[in-house]
Amino acid sequence: MRVLSRGVLRWAGWSSSQPKWTGICFQRRREATVASTAAGAPRLKTFQDLPGVGFWSFVYWFLLRGYILHMHELQVIYKKLYGPMWKFAVGREKSVSIASPEILEKMMRQEGKYPMRCDMTEWKEHRHLRGLAYGPLTEEGERWYHLRQVLNKRMLKPSEAVLYADAINEVVSDLLVHLENEREKSPCGVVVQNVANQLYRFALEGISYILFETRIGCLQKQIPAKTQDFINSIGLMFKNFVFVNALPKWTREVLPFWNSYLESWDTIFAFGQKLIDKRMEEITAQLEKGEKPKGEYLTYLLSSGKVTIKEVSGSVAELLMAGVDTTSNTLAWTLYHLAKDPEIQGALFQEVVRVVPKEQIPTTEDLGRMPLLKAVIKETLRLYPVVPINSRVAVKDVVIEGYHFPKGTLFSFCHFALSRNEANFPEPNKFVPQRWLREEHTSARHPFSSIPFGYGVRGCVGRRIAELEMHLALTRIIQKYEIRPDPQGGDVKPLARVVLVADRPINLQFLDRQTDDSSHAFG
Numbered sequence: 002m003r004v005l006s007r008g009v010l011r012w013a014g015w016s017s018s019q020p021k022w023t024g025i026c027f028q029r030r031r032e033a034t035v036a037s038t039a040a041g042a043p044r045l046k047t048f049q050d051l052p053g054v055g056f057w058s059f060v061y062w063f064l065l066r067g068y069i070l071h072m073h074e075l076q077v078i079y080k081k082l083y084g085p086m087w088k089f090a091v092g093r094e095k096s097v098s099i100a101s102p103e104i105l106e107k108m109m110r111q112e113g114k115y116p117m118r119c120d121m122t123e124w125k126e127h128r129h130l131r132g133l134a135y136g137p138l139t140e141e142g143e144r145w146y147h148l149r150q151v152l153n154k155r156m157l158k159p160s161e162a163v164l165y166a167d168a169i170n171e172v173v174s175d176l177l178v179h180l181e182n183e184r185e186k187s188p189c190g191v192v193v194q195n196v197a198n199q200l201y202r203f204a205l206e207g208i209s210y211i212l213f214e215t216r217i218g219c220l221q222k223q224i225p226a227k228t229q230d231f232i233n234s235i236g237l238m239f240k241n242f243v244f245v246n247a248l249p250k251w252t253r254e255v256l257p258f259w260n261s262y263l264e265s266w267d268t269i270f271a272f273g274q275k276l277i278d279k280r281m282e283e284i285t286a287q288l289e290k291g292e293k294p295k296g297e298y299l300t301y302l303l304s305s306g307k308v309t310i311k312e313v314s315g316s317v318a319e320l321l322m323a324g325v326d327t328t329s330n331t332l333a334w335t336l337y338h339l340a341k342d343p344e345i346q347g348a349l350f351q352e353v354v355r356v357v358p359k360e361q362i363p364t365t366e367d368l369g370r371m372p373l374l375k376a377v378i379k380e381t382l383r384l385y386p387v388v389p390i391n392s393r394v395a396v397k398d399v400v401i402e403g404y405h406f407p408k409g410t411l412f413s414f415c416h417f418a419l420s421r422n423e424a425n426f427p428e429p430n431k432f433v434p435q436r437w438l439r440e441e442h443t444s445a446r447h448p449f450s451s452i453p454f455g456y457g458v459r460g461c462v463g464r465r466i467a468e469l470e471m472h473l474a475l476t477r478i479i480q481k482y483e484i485r486p487d488p489q490g491g492d493v494k495p496l497a498r499v500v501l502v503a504d505r506p507i508n509l510q511f512l513d514r515q516t517d518d519s520s521h522a523f524g
């Protein structure tokens with residue numbers, strides 16, 4: 002049972018810390034009334050007073066009803082059962098779940114200078130055992146703050162992300178060739194199988210090119226052997242992580258998962274280190290010749306003088322891990338919905354070709370003139386917040402909604418339930434990008450009702466890069482192809498693995514666009 006509950010709490014990869022609680026009782030729903038002290042004065046309620054999930058409820062929903070990979074749906078169910086704030090208290094796992102934008106805002110606004118998400122113990126263990134540095138996901142406190150100060154530069158501001166547009170466009174061109182090759186493989190010549198997998202190769206190539214300033218060949222017909230090892234290691238690391246995270250430590254001696262997990266990380270780091278060393282040699286040679294080192298992100302990090310090579314290596318590995326599944330799955334969901342909704346796709350095509358005629362490559366200024374394109378991505382991230390649950394550990398005592406929670410309490414933010422809330426998003430399960438275009442809609446909406454990139458100083462460092470990648474890729478795909486569902490494919494639903502993924506391969510038809518298409522516009 003501990004195995005399951007640990008795995009579940011940590012399934013998003015972002016969560017889990019072990020706040021020290023004592024005397025927790027598992028109880029059914031009860032009305033949240035302010036309790037009284039013996040003297041009759043009202044006192045703040047505590048974790049024990051919260052309604053929520055205890056052992057039997059856990060067994061019922063997770064095991065008997067089979068929601069273990071559908072945690073995102075459970076958020077919606079629990080919200081209906083317990084209200085906007087509930088507890089999870091199973092064995093040693095204790096957390097407070099939040100599914101109201103108002104409470105989320107209150108929590109986030111008091112998170113302090115060094116917000117803590119959760120303890121990624123097994124990632125840290127690898128770094129510790131191998132004498133490597135932590136990156137932005139695993140580091141905490143002042144050291145994390147210092148790292149983010151350095152990493153944020155050249156990445157976080159939209160004006161800085163623009164630096165990478167040419168590099169991303171180059172990779173998008175290769176993606177289009179790759180999609181062409183993939184569809185040719187199908188018997189009818191137009192179906193691309195498992196679109197998320199193809200986009201994974203795009204996202205990995207894109208982020209590697211930005212981080213290492215080197216192409217690694219993910220989109221080549223024959224992926225180079227070293228790159229293939231690297232890709233396999235990422236997959237293996239995540240797969241084994243599920244087991245090492247869930248199983249007790251003693252099993253590390255008898256089961257293969259732990260060693261395989263460590264080896265996968267070793268391969269990931271070794272791959273990165275080789276590229277870093279190569280770049281470092283080039284920078285040194287340039288400096289020796291009295292030249293200013295030319296280059297982008299890696300060059301900036303290595304020549305900043307603010308982080309060591311070891312720190313660069315730790316950070317680059319974690320940036321890579323965070324920047325691939327997120328972008329690729331979001332793009333896959335986008336194409337899936339556009340295929341199902343020809344009217345929206347038609348309107349998007351019209352917008353794209355109005356700004357960037359066919360065969361032309363979009364610039365970042367062009368993207369600024371495509372509001373529907375941006376709305377489509379926002380709407381996808383609302384329906385499928387790729388990180389469906391995020392967390393913060395209270396760095397001091399928190400008083401919220403009449404409850405007192407001690408320092409160390411783990412708060413889980415239920416982004417799936419939040420962004421499918423009818424109060425902020427009428428017809429919440431429908432794909433309606435237009436809802437992001439109309440002023441009267443956006444101004445009435447709570448600002449914390451859909452925050453797929455997180456919030457504040459600990460928010461996603463790769464947001465601008467991710468948006469640029471998704472916007473540039475989507476523009477070119479829609480310019481070139483009309484996307485339709487595969488007649489053999491059925492409805493695809495999300496599954497909560499490390500991120501929200503499709504429960505079956507998304508196969509789509511990629512048809513050449515013959516004409517400028519009929520005009521679609523939203524009335």
Ligand code: HEM
Pocket residue numbers: 118137138149208319320321323324325327328331382387388391392453454455456457458459460461462463464466467
């Ligand atoms: C659709 C794309 C993406 C989504 C939806 C996304 C979402 C998120 C979310 C929700 C967080 C947690 C933020 C918080 O706790 O407030 C996060 C953190 C992070 N993301 Fe992203 N992300 C995406 C793409 C990327 C990319 C492309 C990169 C790398 C360039 C990246 C690197 C990171 C890192 C390093 C962190 C940890 C930051 C820290 O703890 O200081 N992400 N992301």
